Amino acid sequence: MNILNMYSSLNGQTEKVAFEIEKAVIEAGFAVTTVNVKNQDDVIDLLAYDLTFIGSGVYTWLPGKTMLKWIEKQMDYARKNDLILPGSPRIPGKFACVYCTYAGPHTGEGEAIPAIKYMGQLFEHLGITVADEWSIVGAFIPEKMRHFNNCGRLGNIVGRPNTEDLRQVREKTKGVIDYLQLSVPVK
Numbered sequence: 178m179n180i181l182n183m184y185s186s187l188n189g190q191t192e193k194v195a196f197e198i199e200k201a202v203i204e205a206g207f208a209v210t211t212v213n214v215k216n217q218d219d220v221i222d223l224l225a226y227d228l229t230f231i232g233s234g235v236y237t238w239l240p241g242k243t244m245l246k247w248i249e250k251q252m253d254y255a256r257k258n259d260l261i262l263p264g265s266p267r268i269p270g271k272f273a274c275v276y277c278t279y280a281g282p283h284t285g286e287g288e289a290i291p292a293i294k295y296m297g298q299l300f301e302h303l304g305i306t307v308a309d310e311w312s313i314v315g316a317f318i319p320e321k322m323r324h325f326n327n328c329g330r331l332g333n334i335v336g337r338p339n340t341e342d343l344r345q346v347r348e349k350t351k352g353v354i355d356y357l358q359l360s361v362p363v364k
Contacts, residue, residue, distance in 0.1 A: 181226040182211040185233040185244035190278040190315030197343045201350035214247040220254040228272050235279040238291040261302045272308040273300040278315030282329030
C-alpha cells in the first residue's frame, strides 16, 4: 500500500496525532509519506496513494486556514485537469481517513463534524472513498484560551490528546489498514 499522511497543526495537537499515525503505519509494515501542508507548496497527486490520512485542528467549525488554502489549491488543480467527474464515481482501491483535533468548548464534538466533512469532500469529489472519520480531543494551547480547557462541554481536557487518545489513534490506524488489506485485492 502506498500511504500518505497529511496534516495541518497550529499548536501541535494535530501534529501529535499525525506522528502517531506514522508510527502505526510503520509498525504495520508499510512505508508512509508524512507531510505538513504548511511546508507543501505543490499540489499532491492524491490518486497516486492507496490510503491517505488527512487531519487538521478545528477553527470555527472548519479546518485551519493553512489546510483550507491547501484544499482549495488541490480542488483548483482537480478542476483544471478534469479529475472531478459527474457523480464522482468511486475509484477502486483508493481510500482516505479524515480526522481533526478539537476542543469543542461550546457544543462538544458537534464543532468537529463540519471540519471533518469539509476535508472529506476533497476526496469524495475525486472518487476516493472516505473509509473513516475521527475526532480527537485536543486542549487549547494559547494562554488567552486555556480557561476553556476546564469549562466546556467536554469537561477537563487539559493535556489532550493524552496517552490514551494517542493509543486509540494507533489502534484505529491499524484497524483501517487491516480492513483495507482484507477488502482490497493485492496488485
